Amino acid sequence: MASAAYHITPELLEAGVELVPVPAAHLIRRDEGWRFEAINRAYRLTGLGVVAERSQVLLSLSATFDRFMAGEQRNIEFDWSTGETIGSRHYRVGLGRVALGGRRCTITLLDQTARLESERSLRREMTTDSLTGLLNREGFGDMLEAAAERGRFAVLVVDLVRFGRVNACMGSLVGDELLITVARRIKGALRARDVLARIGGDEFGVLMTIDDDADEAEVLANRISTALQAPFRLTDFEVAVECRIGIAMDTDGEQDSAELVRHAQFAVKRAKATGRTETYQPQAFSVARAQFAMETALRRAIEDRRLRLNYQPICHLGTNRIVAFEALARWTDEDGREHLPNDFIPVAEESGLIVPLGRWAIDEAARTLAAWDAMAGGCCEVKLAVNLSAIQLQRDTIAPVVQAALDATGLTGDRFTLELTESAIVGDPQRIAETLQQLKALGTTLAMDDFGTGYSNLAYLQQLPIDILKIDRSFVTGMLADRDKVAIVRAVLSLAQALGKQTTAEGVETNALAQTLAALGCTYGQGYYYARPLEAADAFAMIAATTVSAIPSTCA
Secondary structure, three states, X not given: OOOOOOOOOHXXXXXXXHOOOOOEEEEEEEOOEEEEEEEOHHHHOOOOOOOHHHOHHHHHHHHHHHHHHHOOOOEEEEEXXXXXXXXXXXXXXXXXXXXOOOOEEEEEEEEOHHXXXXXXXXXXXXXXXXXXXXXXXXXXXXXXXXXXOOOOEEEEEEEEOOHHHHHHHHOHHHHHHHHHHHHHHHHHHXXXXXXXXXXXXXXXXXXXXXXXXXXXXXXXXXXXXXXXXXXXXXXXXXEOOOEEEEEEEEOOOXXXXXXXXXXXXXXXXXXXXXXXXXEOOOOOOOHHHHHHHHHHHHHHHHHXXXXXXXXXXXXXXXXXXXXXXXXXXXXXXXXXOEEOHHHHHHHHHHHOOHHHHHHHHHHHHHHHHHHHHHHHOOOOOOEEEEEOOHHHHHHOOHHHHHHHHHHHHOOOHHHEEEEEEOHHHHOOHHHHHHHHHHXXXXXXXXXXXXXXXXXOOHHHHHHOOOOEEEEOHHHHOOHHHOHHHHHHHHHHHHHHHHOOOEEEEEOOOXXXXXXXXXHHOOOEEEOOOOOOOEOHHHHHHHHHOOOOOOOOOOOO
């Protein structure tokens, strides 16, 4: 039987393409070029042209159509834009083959203009300071990342010295007016290719390209300072607002943008002290300078009681119940920066601030424990452990400090565990022994912290009234996969048992590790498996949620 001829009419093509919900057209490749065979109504409304000789689609994409038809893909998608920057349209173009002689294809156009413009608008909002219209810190960071690929550049941070006072005395509206005016003056001092941003409340950042000499940054800083020297007219007042400028150079393009801004801000701090523009120099800004700055801030924080204690639970490995919390000092400075204990404790010890810091910690811990008892309606059944620094033990009389804290809160000494390291004993063993005897007379529990990492001397364990040995986390963490660590922990536990002392394992991070330590005879466990250091309220919530009746009472 002869097959029936199948003929596609223009009407059929029009009807088919009209079913497509987005702009679409059937195209055919003739000798004179690509032509439209059928166009749907949605396509006609785009204004892209329906006459081949004037169609933006055919004029721009004919070569793309030819490459597609010469290939073997059945369909492809790609992005295409038409028009000038302002008023341009953006489409996601789809091409599909029509199996009729290899000369036909179907094109669809998905208009993505609104979505892209919304994304760009949102991005502009996220990277633009709403007050001044300048880039904000995030936008400035993007510019720095791009500049790193183009060559040498410098970052200048301009800090307004008296802005806080103006803002406080004249109000935020006047302060905003001042910031806008300052931004205009700084902008006027820059070169056309320099970038200005507002990166903080009263801080501006400048990104400048270095053409020849690094001194160009100093020259620009001087121009900015000169531009801000004239008084600012604010309401009925003329106010002089000085600035301090810090410079950080990126000569190799390898520095992180956020780090570069921090370097410039660090130079600003030095500029505030010297009264002149400063350039960040790693060698000049030594660790000692940073420690002196931290010492000053720490002294004020201690005097104003602006430190806080976090509390990490210590659990009985046999019952998995909380028996104590270790109090750990935490410090957030006035600028909102969190300082790690590993950073500020050595500064406190070197400067002597460890004495008032230690006294504060003992007093604060006693206050917290008394508050927990009050919230529990009686004894909350836990102890608090407080660390004693070696310098603190040498320079201060600890027992009267503890006694004063107990008297002030009505607590008894057996509610406290005082932890010291082996190195604390070495300096003056006789004096330390007397101090520990005095603390023991108050009823406190004494623990040797980080046992095995310092100057281990078995004679000290015999002579001193130590109750608990705390096994350092360096031996505990990962011990399940390390035979040597297991052997060390087993030896410490055997030693403690022979001397009649309890043990606490630090760095317990898994249930398997806790069970292994319990099987080896360790008394207590402490680590992230139970909890990270908690704020006082969260620690009490943990107490309240835990039944402790299985543990002997720690209260008199």
